Amino acid sequence: MISWPMPFLPAVPGTGRPVQVFDTATGSVREVRPGPTARMYVCGITPYDATHLGHAATYVTFDVLGRALRDAGHEVLYVQNITDVDDPLLERAQRDGVDWRDLAAQEISLFREDMTALAVIPPDHYVGVVESIEAVGAAVRELLASGAVYEVATPEARDDDLYLDVSTDPAFGSVSSWTREQMLAVYADRGGDPDRPGKRDALDPLLWRAAREGEPSWAAEGLPEGRPGWHVECTAIALDHLGMAFDIQGGGTDLVFPHHEMSATQAVVLTGERPFARSYTHQAMVGLDGEKMSKSKGNLVLVSKLLADGIDPMAIRLALLARHYRTEWSWTADLLEEAQDRLGCWRAALSVNSAPDSADVVEQIREHVARDLDTPGALAAVDAWARETLEVGGSDATSAGVLARALDAILGVRV
Numbered sequence: 001m002i003s004w005p006m007p008f009l010p011a012v013p014g015t016g017r018p019v020q021v022f023d024t025a026t027g028s029v030r031e032v033r034p035g036p037t038a039r040m041y042v043c044g045i046t047p048y049d050a051t052h053l054g055h056a057a058t059y060v061t062f063d064v065l066g067r068a069l070r071d072a073g074h075e076v077l078y079v080q081n082i083t084d085v086d087d088p089l090l091e092r093a094q095r096d097g098v099d100w101r102d103l104a105a106q107e108i109s110l111f112r113e114d115m116t117a118l119a120v121i122p123p124d125h126y127v128g129v130v131e132s133i134e135a136v137g138a139a140v141r142e143l144l145a146s147g148a149v150y151e152v153a154t155p156e157a158r159d160d161d162l163y164l165d166v167s168t169d170p171a172f173g174s175v176s177s178w179t180r181e182q183m184l185a186v187y188a189d190r191g192g193d194p195d196r197p198g199k200r201d202a203l204d205p206l207l208w209r210a211a212r213e214g215e216p217s218w219a220a221e222g223l224p225e226g227r228p229g230w231h232v233e234c235t236a237i238a239l240d241h242l243g244m245a246f247d248i249q250g251g252g253t254d255l256v257f258p259h260h261e262m263s264a265t266q267a268v269v270l271t272g273e274r275p276f277a278r279s280y281t282h283q284a285m286v287g288l289d290g291e292k293m294s295k296s297k298g299n300l301v302l303v304s305k306l307l308a309d310g311i312d313p314m315a316i317r318l319a320l321l322a323r324h325y326r327t328e329w330s331w332t333a334d335l336l337e338e339a340q341d342r343l344g345c346w347r348a349a350l351s352v353n354s355a356p357d358s359a360d361v362v363e364q365i366r367e368h369v370a371r372d373l374d375t376p377g378a379l380a381a382v383d384a385w386a387r388e389t390l391e392v393g394g395s396d397a398t399s400a401g402v403l404a405r406a407l408d409a410i411l412g413v414r415v
């Protein structure tokens with residue numbers, strides 16, 4: 001799948017620090033420690049509605065992580081999927097009387113525009129499920145061969161559905177560390193089917209859904225005509241492009257269980273190796289008026305709508321960066337106003353002819369970002385410099401230019 005244009009990354013003097021992020025699996029902030037190439041997988045959109053600020057927060061967070069890793073001297077190999085065939089997409093297309101492929105194409109195209117406007121660095125591999133049926137089918141076949149898969153009688157289809165037996169991974173549960181009760185409490189709301197008769201365990205995930213009348217399906221070698229379950233798409237795409245033990249598996253906290261738990265278990269059972277990812281990092285949920293912003297709730301603030309209203313995309317980006325990624329927060333009009341004021345102040349300060357030295361503030365930005373992506377801390381450091389510049393002034397003719405390049409390269413904020 002085509003992604004979107006790479007933004008220009010200016011060179012910044014010096015090098016960033018080793019990057020630390022919170023790892024959900026160990027419950028601690030840890031240094032990422034990648035090799036020369038950091039490998040990152042971030043779960044992409046299900047394209048049935050436009051990008052809201054919660055999605056944008058997730059992709060901007062991992063964009064900052066990628067930028068911090070680059071600043072610290074690593075190459076970044078970045079993979080993102082698109083869930084371009086799944087129940088929510090098919091249901092929305094049916095509700096609206098449109099072809100599911102057209103709906104997906106339209107929303108993916110809007111997402112690309114939003115990402116470009118927000119200066120998000122595109123993934124190296126932007127991979128849809130529909131174009132990966134062979135790879136996903138191969139993963140399901142390998143799981144079948146390992147004996148970890150069983151059939152569940154499916155009277156409404158010609159063939160049976162295939163499920164993974166989670167008890168084949170003794171370490172099942174190690175991504176979320178949730179109790180069985182916690183898992184069961186959310187499973188049905190997050191795409192699972194705990195009450196499906198015929199399953200060995202309520203938590204076993206669907207791997208391959210046999211073709212139903214009126215649903216899209218594909219013939220994959222050695223499997224019944226059908227389509228992939230949700231979690232195995234990310235297992236297969238990540239393994240295909242990154243292999244096991246990649247550095248960061250990312251997404252929102254709504255994916256900790258079941259999605260990242262199941263993707264990891266499937267990969268472990270399939271390869272006989274562990275871990276799937278060395279770090280699982282999650283963006284806290286962004287809400288609107290105290291409720292999680294979600295397509296299914298319909299309480300969305302859309303990036304494309306703000307852009308169409310003439311809001312500067314860099315103000316949207318600054319509003320997102322003003323909250324730490326591990327803190328839940330709700331979007332309000334005040335936040336946007338605050339971000340617009342901040343952008344105006346930075347612009348004024350960065351366009352003076354002479355300013356105070358900025359080497360120190362560049363280092364502070366690096367330090368904050370490398371320490372578990374403390375973007376609010378980084379913004380505060382720039383605020384202090386901007387205030388000093390506007391209120392006291394300085395005598396350095398190059399410092400504003402250097403800082404502007406650092407803001408662009410490390411925070412993705414073009415002033």
Ligand code: 5CA
Nearest residue numbers: 043044045046054055058083251252285286293
């Ligand atoms: N296609 C799957 C992942 S394989 C999916 O979750 N799609 S999504 O469109 O629902 O979400 C896209 C990304 O945005 C995911 O990483 C998800 O965790 C994140 N996300 C969804 N809602 C929010 C929210 N309210 N706040 C922050 N991040 C969110």
Ligand code: ZN
Nearest residue numbers: 043044234259
């Ligand atoms: Zn995913």
